[in-house]
Amino acid sequence: MELVEWVLEEVAQRPHAVRAQDGPLILEVGCGSGAIALSLLSQLPQSQVIAVDKEEAAVTLTHENAQRLRLQDRIRVIRLDITSEGRCTSLLPWSPMDLVVSNPPYVFRKDMEQLAPEIRSYEDLVALDGGDEGMDIITHILTLAPRLLNASGSIFLEVDPRHPELVSSWLQSHPDLHLSLVGVREDFCGSAPVPACPEDYAIVWLLCDHLARILACWTPGSPCVGAAQGEVKSAFLSPSHGHGSVTSHDGCF
Numbered sequence: 001m002e003l004v005e006w007v008l009e010e011v012a013q014r015p016h017a018v019r020a021q022d023g024p025l026i027l028e029v030g031c032g033s034g035a036i037a038l039s040l041l042s043q044l045p046q047s048q049v050i051a052v053d054k055e056e057a058a059v060t061l062t063h064e065n066a067q068r069l070r071l072q073d074r075i076r077v078i079r080l081d082i083t084s085e086g087r088c089t090s091l092l093p094w095s096p097m098d099l100v101v102s103n104p105p106y107v108f109r110k111d112m113e114q115l116a117p118e119i120r121s122y123e124d125l126v127a128l129d130g131g132d133e134g135m136d137i138i139t140h141i142l143t144l145a146p147r148l149l150n151a152s153g154s155i156f157l158e159v160d161p162r163h164p165e166l167v168s169s170w171l172q173s174h175p176d177l178h179l180s181l182v183g184v185r186e187d188f189c190g191s192a193p194v195p196a197c198p199e200d201y202a203i204v205w206l207l208c209d210h211l212a213r214i215l216a217c218w219t220p221g222s223p224c225v226g227a228a229q230g231e232v233k234s235a236f237l238s239p240s241h242g243h244g245s246v247t248s249h250d251g252c253f
């Protein structure tokens with residue numbers, strides 16, 4: 001899977017961006033069967049994953065697959081709707097995280113009917129429908145991730161080939177998130193992107209803007225929230241804080 005391959009490349013090329021002693025702590029949003037999370041765990045022996053999905057069936061399946069692959073000790077599977085109010089309470093105790101990965105529901109609603117019949121009849125369509133422009137869950141992930149990630153954290157998302165542009169313009173209207181779109185890889189079923197096939201997809205890589213976030217958090221009276229703030233504080237108080245030890249968070253906002 002291309003998303004997994006890209007994450008592995010980046011972890012290999014930017015080891016300073018992940019923990020020195022442990023492997024990366026990864027959040028997967030919408031784990032489904034656990035394919036992405038478990039592939040990463042099997043390739044990154046020191047890593048740990050928090051995998052969330054709003055469907056109980058997905059949580060159960062990911063658990064079962066983790067056990068079958070003997071990876072259950074390094075994964076925590078949580079039933080969680082990423083759009084719900086409780087998302088921060090559930091996830092902040094695990095922050096700061098190093099990576100957020102997701103293959104979210106991203107199909108444009110108007111394209112749902114063009115999906116191949118085998119997909120329409122076997123898949124849970126809610127797991128694919130991303131709303132009018134396919135951005136509903138993507139924007140929730142982009143809003144949440146900076147609050148959970150460490151200052152050089154990365155986000156990798158599988159999206160529609162039209163999404164890199166949409167994500168880029170959405171980020172311009174949300175500068176407070178301090179996220180930058182730094183890479184795009186596209187996979188077209190034909191030789192050219194037009195006409196588009198339903199199987200076409202892109203992977204986007206976003207980086208937290210380390211300096212901008214730290215400066216924003218360090219400005220007296222700033223409304224800084226989330227992992228960046230916790231990181232700045234703990235960097236001064238206790239440089240060796242571990243997973244789950246940041247206690248300054250009391251919510252997302």
Ligand SMILES: C[S@@+](CC[C@H](N)C(=O)[O-])C[C@H]1O[C@@H](n2cnc3c(N)ncnc32)[C@H](O)[C@@H]1O
Nearest residue numbers: 030031032053054055081082083103104105127
């Ligand atoms: C396209 S599937 C991807 C499944 C799996 N990660 C994969 O790559 O095969 C999207 C997944 O996101 C989950 N999902 C959809 N909306 C969600 C939400 N609001 N919060 C958490 N998970 C959600 C669905 O249940 C589904 O398992």
